[in-house]
Amino acid sequence: MFPDLIDGKCRSCGRQLNITGADDVSLHVECMKCDDAYCVETDAFIDGRIKYRPEIMADQELGEES
Numbered sequence: 001m002f003p004d005l006i007d008g009k010c011r012s013c014g015r016q017l018n019i020t021g022a023d024d025v026s027l028h029v030e031c032m033k034c035d036d037a038y039c040v041e042t043d044a045f046i047d048g049r050i051k052y053r054p055e056i057m058a059d060q061e062l063g064e065e066s
């Protein structure tokens with residue numbers, strides 16, 4: 001999923017990130033522009049804890065069931 005740029009952006013180039021996964025302590029992100037991939041803390045994004053992480057975790061659970 002794609003976080004709003006206003007909430008967070010690539011640490012390398014400042015472009016759009018894609019959140020690809022999450023675990024208990026971090027979000028896994030990939031840059032859409034420079035392909036940098038890394039983990040950030042769940043509070044790296046504004047509203048990350050309440051907006052992005054729950055959605056990612058829900059998506060992962062659905063994926064594991066199917």
Ligand SMILES: [Zn+2]
Binds near residue numbers: 010011031034036
């Ligand atoms: Zn980048």
